[in-house]
Amino acid sequence: MIVPVIKIVADEATPAMREWVEQLTPERFAGRVGPALQTMTMEHLAALGPNEKGYPSTRFYEKFARNVRWIPMPNGVTIAILPAIVSGRQVGLALRVFGGTIVPQTVDMLSIPISPVSYGHVPSDFPNLFLVRTVRGAYLVQRGEQVSEATGRMIGAGRGQGGNIGRRLRADLIFLFKLAPSVTQAGDRDVLPSDDEYIAKAIEAAKGGVN
Amino acid sequence: MLTTANLSQLIAALQKDGKLPAGLTPRQTALLQKSLQKYSGEVSQRLLAKILDDFKSKLETASSMTDPAQLRGVLADLGGYVGNEDATAGIKFALKISQEVASGAGQFLNQNLSAEAVDEYPALEFKRLFSRNVPRGERIGPKGAIIEVPDEDWPTRWAAAGAAAEDSDWLPWEGDAQEGRGVALKSSAIWQALGDGEGGFDDTLGNPYPPFAFNSGFMTLDLSRREAVKLGLIGADEPAEPAKLNYEKIFSLP
Numbered sequence: 078m079i080v081p082v083i084k085i086v087a088d089e090a091t092p093a094m095r096e097w098v099e100q101l102t103p104e105r106f107a108g109r110v111g112p113a114l115q116t117m118t119m120e121h122l123a124a125l126g127p128n129e130k131g132y133p134s135t136r137f138y139e140k141f142a143r144n145v146r147w148i149p150m151p152n153g154v155t156i157a158i159l160p161a162i163v164s165g166r167q168v169g170l171a172l173r174v175f176g177g178t179i180v181p182q183t184v185d186m187l188s189i190p191i192s193p194v195s196y197g198h199v200p201s202d203f204p205n206l207f208l209v210r211t212v213r214g215a216y217l218v219q220r221g222e223q224v225s226e227a228t229g230r231m232i233g234a235g236r237g238q239g240g241n242i243g244r245r246l247r248a249d250l251i252f253l254f255k256l257a258p259s260v261t262q263a264g265d266r267d268v269l270p271s272d273d274e275y276i277a278k279a280i281e282a283a284k285g286g287v288n
Numbered sequence: 289m290l291t292t293a294n295l296s297q298l299i300a301a302l303q304k305d306g307k308l309p310a311g312l313t314p315r316q317t318a319l320l321q322k323s324l325q326k327y328s329g330e331v332s333q334r335l336l337a338k339i340l341d342d343f344k345s346k347l348e349t350a351s352s353m354t355d356p357a358q359l360r361g362v363l364a365d366l367g368g369y370v371g372n373e374d375a376t377a378g379i380k381f382a383l384k385i386s387q388e389v390a391s392g393a394g395q396f397l398n399q400n401l402s403a404e405a406v407d408e409y410p411a412l413e414f415k416r417l418f419s420r421n422v423p424r425g426e427r428i429g430p431k432g433a434i435i436e437v438p439d440e441d442w443p444t445r446w447a448a449a450g451a452a453a454e455d456s457d458w459l460p461w462e463g464d465a466q467e468g469r470g471v472a473l474k475s476s477a478i479w480q481a482l483g484d485g486e487g488g489f490d491d492t493l494g495n496p497y498p499p500f501a502f503n504s505g506f507m508t509l510d511l512s513r514r515e516a517v518k519l520g521l522i523g524a525d526e527p528a529e530p531a532k533l534n535y536e537k538i539f540s541l542p
Contacts, residue, residue, distance in 0.1 A: 108404025112510035115398070119509070123417045139418045143391040143507075146398050159394070162387055285408070285512060 103151060106283065111147030111154040113282035114275060118145045118156055121270045128196070135197035137163060138268075141170050156275075164199050176264030188217060188254040195253035203253060217254040388499050396497035399510060400474060400530040409510035410528030411521055412479075414446070414498075415469035418505035425465045440489070441465040442506060446478075448487025453477035459519060471511060473521055475529035479508075496531060 101109075122142035127134040140161035148155045160169045172179070181187050190196045200206055206217045270278075400406060416423070425441025426434050438444060443461040450458045450472075458472030472478045483500045485492035491501045498507050516522045 102404075104402070105404045105408075108402050108406075109408045111402075112399070112405055112409045113512075116509045119417065119507070136418070139505075140387075142417065143388060143395070146394065149402065159391075162383075285514060 101283070103153075104149060107147070107149035107154040109285055110279045110282045111149065111156075113278055113285075114154065114156050115145050115147040117270055117274070117278050118142075118158070122158075122268075125268065130193075130196075132190075132193040132196035135163070164197060170268065172262060174264055174266060174268050176262050178259055178261045180259045186215070186256040186258060187260055189257055189260060190253065191216075191255050192251060192253050194251060200254055206253065208256075209250070209252075215256040216252045217256065219251045219253055221249050221251050385493070385499075385502065389493060389495060392495065392497040392499060395508075396495075396531070397533075399508070400533065403530075405510070406474060406528050406530045408513055409474075410513055411471055411473050411511040411516040411519075412508040413469045413471050413511045414442075414482075414506055414508050416466060416505050417507040417509075420503065420505045423466055423505065424501070438465070442470070443468065445482060445485075445487055445489060445500075446470040448489075449478045449481035449484075452481040452484075452486035457521065459521065471516075471519060471521065473516070473528070474531050479531065 119142045122138045122145070125138045128137070140163065141158050144159035144161055146157045146159065148157055158170050160167045162168075171177075179187060188200050190198065195203070200217050203217075203219055206219055209216045209218045399409075399412065422428055422434070425437055425444075427437050429435040443465050446458075446461050450460075453476055455477055457476035458470070458478040461470050462468050470478075479496035483492055483495045483497070485501075489501070493499060493501060498504060500506070513522065513524075513528070517524050522528060
C-alpha cells in the first residue's frame, strides 16, 4: 500500500492569512464592509418601482435611499436608514418593512388619499374641501369644476387631461381623501435587501483585502 | 430666532390690537406653521430662520403703520406666505431641497470621516441612481417630444468641473449622459467645482456632494480601492486622502 506523503517546503499562506486577519480590526472591517452594504441598500431602494396604483410618484423610496448610512460598531457595522419627511411628517421605513397600525396622534381621523390628485398631499393642500358621509364612510371632497370669480370661466384641476383621470377630475365631485380612525399596513420585507444578500455582500466586501 | 410658538403669540397680539385685522386668519396662521414644521433639520432651521426673519420684519412694519392703504399692501405680502399657492409651493420646494442637501451632507461625512473607509474606498463614482421624467441634458419640445440639450448634461458639466479642478484625480466621463458615470478620488477638487457650477451653470447648489443641482437624480457612491487601482486613479499602496472638509460651507444653502 502506497501512502501519499505531502511535504510542506514553504508555508506562505498561513502568515499571509494571519496578517490579513490581524489587519482586519473592527474599524477596518467596518470601513471595508459598511460602504458596500450602504451602496447595496441605496441601489435596492432606488430600484423599487413607483406606487402600485400608478399614481404620480412622490419619490417615497428615494427619500430613504438618500438617508442610508453605515455606522461602525464594536462588533461590526450597522446600516441605518434615517427617517424622512413625507407629506409633512417625519416617518421611518420600519412601518413599511414590518407593518403595523397607524392611529392619529393629534387629530381624530386619518385622511387617506384615494385619488391620483391627492396622492402625496394632505387635506390642507386643497382649498374648499368639504365632508361627505356615505354608507361606505366619510370622505373629504372637492368640487370638480368651479367658476373663477375673476374671469367667470370654468376652472378645475383636471381640465385638459384625458383618460380615466380626466373623466374623474371632470366629475362634479372629486373624492380626495377617505377618513379612517386607523389604518393597518401589511409589512413588505422586500423593501430591503434580504438577510442573505446582506451576508453575501458583507463576505464579498470583507474578502476585498485578500489579493 | 423667532420660533413658531412665539410667532403665533406675536400674530395673536397684533390681531388683538387690531393691527392685523383680516390679513391672517387662524387657518392661514396654522398653514404657515404647518409649512414651517415640515422639516426640523439643521439646514432647514437656517432656511426657516431666514423666512421667519423676513416674515417678522414685515409684521413689524405692519405693526407700526397707520395708513390703511399701506397696511393692506404689507398684509398682502404676508398673505403671500400662506394664502398664495405659488408662495406655498415655493416654500415647500425650498424645504425639499434643503432636506436633500442635509441628506447629502450626511452622506458626504459618512464617506469621508473614517480613515479606514477612505483607505478602502478612496474614490467615488457619480452616476444616476434616481430616474427623472426629464433629466438634465433633455427637455420637452413641441407635442411632448424629448429634445436633447447636450450642453447641459452631466458629462459636459463633469468635463468643465474637471478642467477647473486643476488636479489629475478624476477620469473622463465613461459611457453616455444618462447611464454613464464620472469617477474621481474623494480628495479631488472636481466635486466642489461640480457643485459650484463651473462652466457657467447657474442651477447648482454650491456643495461638494449631491444633489449638485436642483432636482438631480445623480448620486455619489463609494468606489473600492481595487477598482480605483484598476482605473489608474491611485496606486495599490498609495495613501488615500479624504475630501477637504469646509465645516462652514458643509451646510450651505442654495
